[in-house]
Amino acid sequence: MASSFLLSCRGLSAAADETPILHDVDLEVPAGEVHVLMGPNGAGKSTLGHVLMGDPAYSVTSGSVEFDGADITELSPDKRSRAGLFLSFQAPVEIPGVPLRSFLRAMVEGRGQKMKNKEFRKKIKELAQTLDMDPAYLDRELGVGFSGGEKKKVEMLQLLLLEPKLAILDETDSGLDVDALSVVSRGMELYREQCDGTLLIITHNTRILEHLNVDCVHVMVSGRLVAAGPSGLIDEIDAQGFERFELDNSAE
Amino acid sequence: MKTKQTLIERAAAMPATTWHFLNMNDVRIEIPEDLAIAPKVRVFEPWASHGSRDEFENALADAQEAWELEHPEPTAEEQRARAELLEAEADATYGGTAQSNYQVQADAIEEARSLSVAFEHGMGDEVAAYLRYAAEDRVVISAGPGEKVNAQVLVSSVQGGVSVAAIDVVADEGSDVELSVVVDSEQDAAANAGADRASQGLVGTTVRVFADKDARVRVERTQALQEGFTDIDDMGLFAGDRARIDVRQAVLGGSCAYAGLAGDLRGSSSRIEVETRYLGRAEQVRDFNYSLRHHGAKTRCNLQANGVLADKSKKTLRGTIDLVRGCKGAEGSENETVLLVDEGVHNKTVPVILCNEDDVAGNHGATIGHIRDEQLFYLACRGLAQDAAERMFASAIVEQAALDAGSAAAREAVVRLGERMSPGFAELFEGADDDR
Amino acid sequence: MAENTIIVTTSGKKRTQVADVDRGMYDFRYEDADAEKLEAGLTPEIVREISERKGEPAWMLEHRLKSLEIYNSIEMSDWGPSIDGLDMDNIVTYVKPNTDQKSDWDSVPDNIKDTFDRLGIPEAERSYLAGVGAQYDSELVYHSMQESAAKMGIVYSGIEEALHGDYADLIQSKFMTLIPPTDHKFAALHGAVWSGGSFVYVPKGVRLDYPLQSYFRLNAKGAGQFEHTLIIVEDDADLHFIEGCSAPKYNVANLHAGAVELFVGKRAHLRYSTIENWSKNMYNLNTKRCRCDEEGQIEWISGSFGSHVGYLYPMSILAGRKAQASFTGITFAGSGQNLDTGCKVVLGAPETSASVETKGISKDGGIQTFRSSVVATPAAKGSRCSVSCQSLMLDDRSRSDTIPAMDIRCKNVDIGHEATIGRIGDDKVFYLMSRGIGEEEARTMIVNGFAEPISKELPLEYAVEMNNLIKLEMEGAIG
Known part of the structure; x- marks a missing residue:
C-alpha cells in the first residue's frame, strides 16, 4: 500500500566508509507541511539530508526511503531530483x-521542460529580481567568488525555478550571516507561497524559523531520532538546549 | 584523391624535449599545396596608430642598446676568470658537466646577448615565416608614449584558400593597447558538405608584440571557424621593464587548431598572463605550445588553460616556463584543467619548468580527468546525471567565451558558432547585456 | 699472486674536499691485476666469447648477437645529457674477477672481501638481511641466503647459475620481455654483453619478512657493468629487495647499463629499494621495469647520488585490474653531475592507481632533471595517478628541470600533477639562526628536512648514510 506521506523513511541506517552514522531512522513528512530537523553538532542531521538525496558518499545499510509513492532507496540523485x-x-x-x-x-532542460531561451531568460531574470540578486551574477561562473549570501541566493533561485515537491534545506551552519539568513527566509516564504511546497529544514538556528508555521520538530542525537513534537519544542530547545535528549539517549 | 601537401615537421617544438615515443615534442602541420594565398583581413584601428613596416625591428634594436648598457659585456678579465673556473671544474669533475642538447642551446642563446636571437615565435621560425609570406602585408599597430589604442583585426576563412594576417604591436612606454583578433567563418560561407575537410582552407595569424617600459598590452584572440578549416595562431611577445601583456585565447571551432606562444620577459618586473579556453569536439585537433622565458628580475608569468575534450578530439599542450639565470625573484606558474567527457578522446600534456636560477619560484599543476565527485553530486542533486553534466561543461566553454568576449565582433563570432552547435544559443546569450 | 694495493683518495682544501670526502668510503680501490679482462670495444667475437665462457644455452647467444645488431643500428636518444664522454670503443665490457662465486665470505679473496667489508655488506647481512648477492665487476662473487628462506621455497641465486637450473625455462620466457633490446640503445647493449646479476623467485603465497640485497661494485677501470636482475614474485607473495651500487673514481669513464625486470603476480607485493652511489666518472644508463598483475603492488624507492651522467626511469606497467604502483625518489646532483631521473607509469587496466613523489636537489653547477611519463590506455577506466615533484636549488650555478609528460586516452580517470621549484627560504634560515643555529647547520637542517619524506623510506642504514651525504655535500657550500 502506498503511504499517504510525501516522504517517509523506515528503519533507515547509513554509513560513511563503513562508519555507521544513522541508526534506524523513521521519518514521515506529509505533503504541504513544514518539518524541522534539529540536533547538536555532529548528530548526523546533514548526513540524513544527503542520504535522502542519495549522496554516493554514504551507503544505506538498512531501511528504505519512499517519496511520492515510490521507493527511491536505490535511485541516483539526479533521478530523485x-x-x-x-x-x-x-x-x-x-x-x-x-x-x-x-x-x-541545463537544469531546466534536464527536466524535459520545453521553454524557449527567450522565455527562460526572462524567467530567471525575474527570479533574480525577486531575490534581490544582481542579474549580472547570471553571467558569472557558478559560485566562483560569490559571497556566502550570494551563494544562498543562487540556491534559493534554483529552488524557485525547479519548484520541487519537497525541499530539504540544509542550514546546519550556524555561522550564516544576517544577509544569508534573510535570503533563506525569503526563499522559503516564496516557495511556500508560490508552489505550496513541503519543507524539511535542517538547522539549529531557530531564527530562520521565525516566519514559518512549523508543523513538526524532530530531534536527532547521535544518528537517531530521539524526539518529535509540535513547534513548541523549538522554544524548549532554545531555552534548554539538547542536553535532555542526549541524556535520554545515553540512558537507552 | 590526396592532394599534395606542404609539410612543416617539428613545428611548435618545446625547448627541452623528451621521449620520442610519446610524440609530444612538436607537431607536424600539413598544408595542402593547392590552396591559394587569399588573405581576407579587415582592420579596425584609429588611423593615428598605424605604424611603419619595420617599427617592431626598430623597437627591438633600441631595446637591445638599452639592455646592453644595463648588462655590459664581461671584461676580458672576467671572461678569463670564468674560463679558468670552468677549466678547473672540468678537471675536477671528469670533463665538466655533460649537458643535454637543450642545455647547450639555452646557453648559446644567452651567450649571443641578442634580443632578436632570443625572440621566438611560439609556432617556430618556419611556421612564422610561412605565415608572414602568406599574409602578403603586415598590420602594424603602434601606440606612442602614454597613448591608448584599441584595435580589431578580423580574419575570415576563405574556401580553398589561405587567409592570414601578420600583426605587429609596438607599445611605447606607458601606453595601453587592446587588440582583439577574431578568426571566423562568415555567416554566408555555407558549410561545404562532402568536401575534403582538411583542404577547405587555412586561416592564421602571426602576432608580434613589443611592450616597452610600463606598457600594457591585451591581446584577445577568438577562433570560431567552421568545421574543415585549419587555424594557426602564432605569437611572439617581448616585455620591457614593468610591462604587462595579457593574452586570452578561445579555441572553439575549425578542425585543426595550432597555437604557439613564446614570450621573453626581458624587463624587470614585467609580467605575462596567458589564459586559454578550448573545446574539442568530433575529430578536432588542438595543439598548444607555450614557452615563456624569464630574463628580468622579479618577472611574473602565469599560464592558465581550461578545456573540455569530447567525442574523438585530440589535444596536446606543451607549456614551458624557463627561469633563466639572473631572473632573481621571478615567479612562473602554469595550470591546466582538462575535462575528458568521452571515451574516444586523447589528451597529452607536458608542463615543463626549466630552472637555472635559485632565487625563483616555479610551479605547475595539471588536473586531467572527469568532473570532481562533489561537483558531480551537486549537479546530480539538480537533476543532471553525469552525461548531462558533461554536456553542460562542454557547451559552457562556448557560453563563457561569449560572455567574456572583449569585443562585439568576437562575441558575434562565438554566438554564430554556438548557434551552429545548438540552435537557440543566440537567444540565450546574445542579449545577456540587456539584462544588466 | 700479485700484491694488492689500496689507493685511497685524499685531498687538501676544504672546498674540493667536499666532493671527494663524501664518497671517500667508496673511493678505495684495488688494482685489478688478477682479473681477466676481455678486449675493450664491441664486436660479435667479444659477444661470442662472453657467451662461451659462461657456457650459456644457444638461445642466449642468439639473443646477444641479435641485440648487438640492434645496438649498432639505433641512435642514441637526443633529449638527455650528452654521453659524448663515453667512448664505447674503450669500454671493457667484461671483467672477470679472480674468483668463482662463493657462499661464505671467508672463501672470497681478501681484496674483494675487504671491499665489501668496507661497504658494510657482511655486517648488514648478519643483522637484518635474509640473503645477499655481491657482484664484483662482471661476475657475482658471493651469494647466500638464510636457510629459513630457502625452506620457504624462495630462490635467490646468480641469474647465470639459474639459467642452468630448474627455472631455466621460466627465465627464458621472461628474459628481456619487459625491456626488449629494441627499447633503446643501451638496452640493446645490455642484451649483447650482460653479465652477472641475480634471479629471485618467490613462490605463491610466500612472504619474506626480511629483505634480500644485491650489491654491485664496479672496481675495474674503464669497464662496464651490465648485470641483469630478474625477480618473479608469484601471486599473493611479498618481497623487499634492496639494490646498492658503488665504484671507485677513475679518470676515465665507466659505464653501468644494467637491467632490472620485475614480475609481480596477483595480489603480490614487491618493494624495490635502490641507492645508487656510483663514482662521478660513471655513466649510469640503467633500465628498470616492473609488470603488475591484478591487485599486485610495486613500490619503488630510489636514491640517486652518484654518477657523472645518469639516465634512470623505473617503469611500472600496471597490467591487471587494481594494480598499484608507487615511486618515491630523491636525486642529488652536485658539481659535474647531470642526473636525469624520474619514472614511467602505464595505467593499462581498469582501476589501477599510481603515485609518484620525488625530490631533487642541485648544487655547485650540478644538473638535476625530473622526467616522467604517465600513459593511461583506453583500458584504464577508473584509474588514478598523482605526480608530485619538488626541486630545490642550492645556488644559481646549478640547474633543475622538470619535464613531466602525460598521455591520457581514457575518459574516467583522475590524473593530477604538481611540481614546485625554488630555493631554501631565507626566512627559514633566519628563523633557525635566530634560535642560535649556525647558518651552515641551518641550511643542512633544511635540506635534510626537504629530503626527509623520501629518506625515511630508504632502508635504515642507507638513510643514515644519505643524511651524512647531504651533510658532507653541504659542508663548505657557503662562503
Missing part, C-alpha cells in the same frame, strides 16, 4: 567554467 526532491547545500560547490545561466538552463 527529477522526481521532485530538492536539497539545498549548506556550502554549495563552485563550478568554475560554467556560467550560472548555462547551469540553470
Whole structure:
C-alpha cells in the first residue's frame, strides 16, 4: 500500500566508509507541511539530508526511503531530483567554467521542460529580481567568488525555478550571516507561497524559523531520532538546549 | 584523391624535449599545396596608430642598446676568470658537466646577448615565416608614449584558400593597447558538405608584440571557424621593464587548431598572463605550445588553460616556463584543467619548468580527468546525471567565451558558432547585456 | 699472486674536499691485476666469447648477437645529457674477477672481501638481511641466503647459475620481455654483453619478512657493468629487495647499463629499494621495469647520488585490474653531475592507481632533471595517478628541470600533477639562526628536512648514510 506521506523513511541506517552514522531512522513528512530537523553538532542531521538525496558518499545499510509513492532507496540523485526532491547545500560547490545561466538552463532542460531561451531568460531574470540578486551574477561562473549570501541566493533561485515537491534545506551552519539568513527566509516564504511546497529544514538556528508555521520538530542525537513534537519544542530547545535528549539517549 | 601537401615537421617544438615515443615534442602541420594565398583581413584601428613596416625591428634594436648598457659585456678579465673556473671544474669533475642538447642551446642563446636571437615565435621560425609570406602585408599597430589604442583585426576563412594576417604591436612606454583578433567563418560561407575537410582552407595569424617600459598590452584572440578549416595562431611577445601583456585565447571551432606562444620577459618586473579556453569536439585537433622565458628580475608569468575534450578530439599542450639565470625573484606558474567527457578522446600534456636560477619560484599543476565527485553530486542533486553534466561543461566553454568576449565582433563570432552547435544559443546569450 | 694495493683518495682544501670526502668510503680501490679482462670495444667475437665462457644455452647467444645488431643500428636518444664522454670503443665490457662465486665470505679473496667489508655488506647481512648477492665487476662473487628462506621455497641465486637450473625455462620466457633490446640503445647493449646479476623467485603465497640485497661494485677501470636482475614474485607473495651500487673514481669513464625486470603476480607485493652511489666518472644508463598483475603492488624507492651522467626511469606497467604502483625518489646532483631521473607509469587496466613523489636537489653547477611519463590506455577506466615533484636549488650555478609528460586516452580517470621549484627560504634560515643555529647547520637542517619524506623510506642504514651525504655535500657550500 502506498503511504499517504510525501516522504517517509523506515528503519533507515547509513554509513560513511563503513562508519555507521544513522541508526534506524523513521521519518514521515506529509505533503504541504513544514518539518524541522534539529540536533547538536555532529548528530548526523546533514548526513540524513544527503542520504535522502542519495549522496554516493554514504551507503544505506538498512531501511528504505519512499517519496511520492515510490521507493527511491536505490535511485541516483539526479533521478530523485527529477522526481521532485530538492536539497539545498549548506556550502554549495563552485563550478568554475560554467556560467550560472548555462547551469540553470541545463537544469531546466534536464527536466524535459520545453521553454524557449527567450522565455527562460526572462524567467530567471525575474527570479533574480525577486531575490534581490544582481542579474549580472547570471553571467558569472557558478559560485566562483560569490559571497556566502550570494551563494544562498543562487540556491534559493534554483529552488524557485525547479519548484520541487519537497525541499530539504540544509542550514546546519550556524555561522550564516544576517544577509544569508534573510535570503533563506525569503526563499522559503516564496516557495511556500508560490508552489505550496513541503519543507524539511535542517538547522539549529531557530531564527530562520521565525516566519514559518512549523508543523513538526524532530530531534536527532547521535544518528537517531530521539524526539518529535509540535513547534513548541523549538522554544524548549532554545531555552534548554539538547542536553535532555542526549541524556535520554545515553540512558537507552 | 590526396592532394599534395606542404609539410612543416617539428613545428611548435618545446625547448627541452623528451621521449620520442610519446610524440609530444612538436607537431607536424600539413598544408595542402593547392590552396591559394587569399588573405581576407579587415582592420579596425584609429588611423593615428598605424605604424611603419619595420617599427617592431626598430623597437627591438633600441631595446637591445638599452639592455646592453644595463648588462655590459664581461671584461676580458672576467671572461678569463670564468674560463679558468670552468677549466678547473672540468678537471675536477671528469670533463665538466655533460649537458643535454637543450642545455647547450639555452646557453648559446644567452651567450649571443641578442634580443632578436632570443625572440621566438611560439609556432617556430618556419611556421612564422610561412605565415608572414602568406599574409602578403603586415598590420602594424603602434601606440606612442602614454597613448591608448584599441584595435580589431578580423580574419575570415576563405574556401580553398589561405587567409592570414601578420600583426605587429609596438607599445611605447606607458601606453595601453587592446587588440582583439577574431578568426571566423562568415555567416554566408555555407558549410561545404562532402568536401575534403582538411583542404577547405587555412586561416592564421602571426602576432608580434613589443611592450616597452610600463606598457600594457591585451591581446584577445577568438577562433570560431567552421568545421574543415585549419587555424594557426602564432605569437611572439617581448616585455620591457614593468610591462604587462595579457593574452586570452578561445579555441572553439575549425578542425585543426595550432597555437604557439613564446614570450621573453626581458624587463624587470614585467609580467605575462596567458589564459586559454578550448573545446574539442568530433575529430578536432588542438595543439598548444607555450614557452615563456624569464630574463628580468622579479618577472611574473602565469599560464592558465581550461578545456573540455569530447567525442574523438585530440589535444596536446606543451607549456614551458624557463627561469633563466639572473631572473632573481621571478615567479612562473602554469595550470591546466582538462575535462575528458568521452571515451574516444586523447589528451597529452607536458608542463615543463626549466630552472637555472635559485632565487625563483616555479610551479605547475595539471588536473586531467572527469568532473570532481562533489561537483558531480551537486549537479546530480539538480537533476543532471553525469552525461548531462558533461554536456553542460562542454557547451559552457562556448557560453563563457561569449560572455567574456572583449569585443562585439568576437562575441558575434562565438554566438554564430554556438548557434551552429545548438540552435537557440543566440537567444540565450546574445542579449545577456540587456539584462544588466 | 700479485700484491694488492689500496689507493685511497685524499685531498687538501676544504672546498674540493667536499666532493671527494663524501664518497671517500667508496673511493678505495684495488688494482685489478688478477682479473681477466676481455678486449675493450664491441664486436660479435667479444659477444661470442662472453657467451662461451659462461657456457650459456644457444638461445642466449642468439639473443646477444641479435641485440648487438640492434645496438649498432639505433641512435642514441637526443633529449638527455650528452654521453659524448663515453667512448664505447674503450669500454671493457667484461671483467672477470679472480674468483668463482662463493657462499661464505671467508672463501672470497681478501681484496674483494675487504671491499665489501668496507661497504658494510657482511655486517648488514648478519643483522637484518635474509640473503645477499655481491657482484664484483662482471661476475657475482658471493651469494647466500638464510636457510629459513630457502625452506620457504624462495630462490635467490646468480641469474647465470639459474639459467642452468630448474627455472631455466621460466627465465627464458621472461628474459628481456619487459625491456626488449629494441627499447633503446643501451638496452640493446645490455642484451649483447650482460653479465652477472641475480634471479629471485618467490613462490605463491610466500612472504619474506626480511629483505634480500644485491650489491654491485664496479672496481675495474674503464669497464662496464651490465648485470641483469630478474625477480618473479608469484601471486599473493611479498618481497623487499634492496639494490646498492658503488665504484671507485677513475679518470676515465665507466659505464653501468644494467637491467632490472620485475614480475609481480596477483595480489603480490614487491618493494624495490635502490641507492645508487656510483663514482662521478660513471655513466649510469640503467633500465628498470616492473609488470603488475591484478591487485599486485610495486613500490619503488630510489636514491640517486652518484654518477657523472645518469639516465634512470623505473617503469611500472600496471597490467591487471587494481594494480598499484608507487615511486618515491630523491636525486642529488652536485658539481659535474647531470642526473636525469624520474619514472614511467602505464595505467593499462581498469582501476589501477599510481603515485609518484620525488625530490631533487642541485648544487655547485650540478644538473638535476625530473622526467616522467604517465600513459593511461583506453583500458584504464577508473584509474588514478598523482605526480608530485619538488626541486630545490642550492645556488644559481646549478640547474633543475622538470619535464613531466602525460598521455591520457581514457575518459574516467583522475590524473593530477604538481611540481614546485625554488630555493631554501631565507626566512627559514633566519628563523633557525635566530634560535642560535649556525647558518651552515641551518641550511643542512633544511635540506635534510626537504629530503626527509623520501629518506625515511630508504632502508635504515642507507638513510643514515644519505643524511651524512647531504651533510658532507653541504659542508663548505657557503662562503
